[in-house]
Amino acid sequence: xxxxxxxxxxxxxVFSLILTAVALLVYFTNMSFAVGMTIxxxxxxxxxxxxxxxxxxxxxxxxxxxxYTNIVYGIILAAITIFGSLLILIWDM
Amino acid sequence: xxxxxxxxxxxxxxxxxxxxxxxxLVSIGILVxxxxxxxxxxxxxxxxxxxxxxxxxxxxxxxxxxxLFRGGADAILMRAQLSSPxxxxxxxxxxxxxxxxxGVVMIFFVVMPFIFAFMNLIVPLQIGGRxxxxxxxxxxxxxxxxxxxxxxxxxxxxxxxxDAGWTSYFPLAGNDFSTSVGTNYYMLALQISGIGSxxxxxxxxxxxxKMRAPGMTLMKLPMFTWSALITNVIIVFAFPVLTIxxxxxxxxxxxxxxxxxxxxxxxxxxxxxxxxxxxxPEVYILILPAFGLYSEIISTFxxxxxxxxxxxxxxxxxxxxxxxxxxxHHFFTMGQGAFTNSIFSITTMAIAVPTxxxxxxxxxxxxxxxxxFTVPMLYSVGFIPLFTIGGVTGxxxxxxxxxxxxxxTMFLVAHFHNTIIPGVLFxxxxxxxxxxxxxxxxxxxxxxxxxxxxxxxxxxxxxxxxMYITGLDGQARRMYTYSEETGFGPLNMLSFVGSALFAIxxxxxxxxxxYSFKNSPRNIGSxxxxxxxxxxxxxxPIPEYNFARLPQxxxxxxxxxxxxxxxxxxxxxxxxxxxxxxxxxPFVLGIIFFIAGFSFxxxxxxxxxxxxxxxxxxxxxxxxxxxxxRHINVKEIKEIEAQxxxxxxxxxxxHTTTRV
Numbered sequence: 001x002x003x004x005x006x007x008x009x010x011x012x013x014v015f016s017l018i019l020t021a022v023a024l025l026v027y028f029t030n031m032s033f034a035v036g037m038t039i040x041x042x043x044x045x046x047x048x049x050x051x052x053x054x055x056x057x058x059x060x061x062x063x064x065x066x067x068y069t070n071i072v073y074g075i076i077l078a079a080i081t082i083f084g085s086l087l088i089l090i091w092d093m
Numbered sequence: 094x095x096x097x098x099x100x101x102x103x104x105x106x107x108x109x110x111x112x113x114x115x116x117x118l119v120s121i122g123i124l125v126x127x128x129x130x131x132x133x134x135x136x137x138x139x140x141x142x143x144x145x146x147x148x149x150x151x152x153x154x155x156x157x158x159x160x161l162f163r164g165g166a167d168a169i170l171m172r173a174q175l176s177s178p179x180x181x182x183x184x185x186x187x188x189x190x191x192x193x194x195x196g197v198v199m200i201f202f203v204v205m206p207f208i209f210a211f212m213n214l215i216v217p218l219q220i221g222g223r224x225x226x227x228x229x230x231x232x233x234x235x236x237x238x239x240x241x242x243x244x245x246x247x248x249x250x251x252x253x254x255x256d257a258g259w260t261s262y263f264p265l266a267g268n269d270f271s272t273s274v275g276t277n278y279y280m281l282a283l284q285i286s287g288i289g290s291x292x293x294x295x296x297x298x299x300x301x302x303k304m305r306a307p308g309m310t311l312m313k314l315p316m317f318t319w320s321a322l323i324t325n326v327i328i329v330f331a332f333p334v335l336t337i338x339x340x341x342x343x344x345x346x347x348x349x350x351x352x353x354x355x356x357x358x359x360x361x362x363x364x365x366x367x368x369x370x371x372x373x374p375e376v377y378i379l380i381l382p383a384f385g386l387y388s389e390i391i392s393t394f395x396x397x398x399x400x401x402x403x404x405x406x407x408x409x410x411x412x413x414x415x416x417x418x419x420x421x422h423h424f425f426t427m428g429q430g431a432f433t434n435s436i437f438s439i440t441t442m443a444i445a446v447p448t449x450x451x452x453x454x455x456x457x458x459x460x461x462x463x464x465x466f467t468v469p470m471l472y473s474v475g476f477i478p479l480f481t482i483g484g485v486t487g488x489x490x491x492x493x494x495x496x497x498x499x500x501x502t503m504f505l506v507a508h509f510h511n512t513i514i515p516g517v518l519f520x521x522x523x524x525x526x527x528x529x530x531x532x533x534x535x536x537x538x539x540x541x542x543x544x545x546x547x548x549x550x551x552x553x554x555x556x557x558x559x560m561y562i563t564g565l566d567g568q569a570r571r572m573y574t575y576s577e578e579t580g581f582g583p584l585n586m587l588s589f590v591g592s593a594l595f596a597i598x599x600x601x602x603x604x605x606x607x608y609s610f611k612n613s614p615r616n617i618g619s620x621x622x623x624x625x626x627x628x629x630x631x632x633x634p635i636p637e638y639n640f641a642r643l644p645q646x647x648x649x650x651x652x653x654x655x656x657x658x659x660x661x662x663x664x665x666x667x668x669x670x671x672x673x674x675x676x677x678x679p680f681v682l683g684i685i686f687f688i689a690g691f692s693f694x695x696x697x698x699x700x701x702x703x704x705x706x707x708x709x710x711x712x713x714x715x716x717x718x719x720x721x722x723r724h725i726n727v728k729e730i731k732e733i734e735a736q737x738x739x740x741x742x743x744x745x746x747x748h749t750t751t752r753v
Contacts (some may be wrong), residue, residue: 046317074330080417081334081370084418085370087366087429087436092429092430092432
């Protein structure tokens, strides 16, 4: 029975609904820009990670280490690009 | 009539009218010729619809060579215009268009297809595979590249060429300063061929990771395949930035958005930033496959295994990361602070370290080797000192404070040609000569090949070394003329003479192809160079399925093991081989993309929308299509294999040959 019931996926689905609800709070309640932005960013990243692990099955095949290496590499490069651009065009202009 | 006025050239000259006539005549000639010799069916079945990696590679190769002559003609015109003060050959506008198209054509439509040609031709063979992971996607990549290249090339006869430099900086490239459709061509042609590049990147990574022969672990990959893997990783991470930047640029020009404008919250410097976030990794996308080719060639012709395999791999991995950390060095003078410039100066200089490691590895491979000075080896030996000079001037440019002196001068032009020509172009010519017999069944003439090398090498030195001097003396880049008092005249004349030698070198290259096709012997066996890695273990000409039995690999030079150490490369029974079916969809999609691109360039919305719908229809049809490929059964394989054994000496020669 344990094999047949996709507990992980159901939990993931419920959790992603909760994350969506939290993100919607930013729109429906009156909060400062900084707080709202922080909530959005945090929920967005958790949501993306959740989707990747639970619904896109990262880590379930035998080349999971390659998948995670690629994701980490992508995140590092995106961060370099974004913070580098901010440094060049705004913080140190 | 008003409708057609938009297609007119904004700045016509007799030279452009002559080109129009020439293009029309050549096109009609080709169409009539193909019809007369009844070759349409052959072209369609054997080439246009082919998903065979070898045929796609050859099509990339031919396109790259044709485009090389387009870009080379631009270069000669520029050098002629600058050969003496106050020259009247080209006017300022025409000169702007020519340096723009020269840069774009050489980077996107010569070097990129050239490296894709080698990846397609060699990677599946080197990993002992039968094709790439996604053969139809591979065909689509090629046809998208081809559509982009053609779209870009018709710009100079329909509507006018882009004229904002190959970097196409805003606000110059915006609607206020570039009023012709030229920059639209730039945005859309690069977008279309860029999508193709991205697909190739994904395809090649999957191929290398998933389709290796039994026993070939990652650390037993031949060096060219390693370089292709790293290159494609860079492509996958860098090209999305270009895609988005081009999209933003296109909407700025066509739909009045304000990403890169100077008013309404736009930021023109963001274009330069995005362009180089992609543009610097692009430099390594060009050079790493070239390094891979040199590694193969130097180890073959020194008769030794490659020195420092692990450090070669490590330095490429390091280069792939560092290549994303240096982009600001292309615009040190844009106005950001000294702190930022210092960071990027240091990261830039750091790249010289892994590159230096590679240079020493090649030198140590040659050390005490029994070097055979064949044409490919000549290019490789010429590359090492010339490229090192380019690298050293690169470190000079990397110092941000000093860069204020060099920026936008001919010194910079000399530097990047000094890295790209010995680094990439020499490698491509060396690789062409080295792999030619494998794919075409005859060798290129050594004598003519050597004269090509000397003409190209001497032509290169004479063309670009004087620019270091005139650049330091203050000759600005992209200026269409200069006065006599500047004193730049004699050195620029020397440059012109050098570029003429260069041009003669390419004429000898073409003559060599013709001469060797006519005169070279055809019974050269499958291993004419006494080479080391698995791609030479197939027959020549290569059967459609590459290997009848997949090779069993135990080192990075399994073929050498087979020849010298008694390694059993092919064992086991023949089995049925599963191959992909041909498809006309990639070719049709290429045409639709071309129509879409052309319509967007001229803001013809109805055909643009129809073409975009057509693209989605093609994709939807594909997802409903059932295509399980086809099987070549054992009997057919035996028949094909038997043909090779009838050629005298075809098999045995590879074991004993030491010929050159």
